[in-house]
Amino acid sequence: MKSIKTFVAVIALATSFASFAGQTVTASSTTMDGAEAKIAAQAQEAGASSYKITQAFTGNRVHMTAELNK
Secondary structure: OHHHHHHHHHHHHHHHOOOOOOEEEEEEEOOHHHHHHHHHHHHHHHOOOEEEEEEEEEOOOEEEEEEEEO
16 A cells, blocks of 8 residues: 555656647546556557656545546
């Protein structure tokens, strides 16, 4: 659980110092890996060359937001 909180804190700090231009996608799952897999699938469907996770929240479920880069 401590590593998840650390991961979320790192993501939050990284996104506060950068600006992204692109399409935003979100996904929810019971695990971090599951949510990221959904983000990756959405990026592939949209034809994105890459994606960057901008937010990740945990509780009973994981919710992620990412910016797609084309």
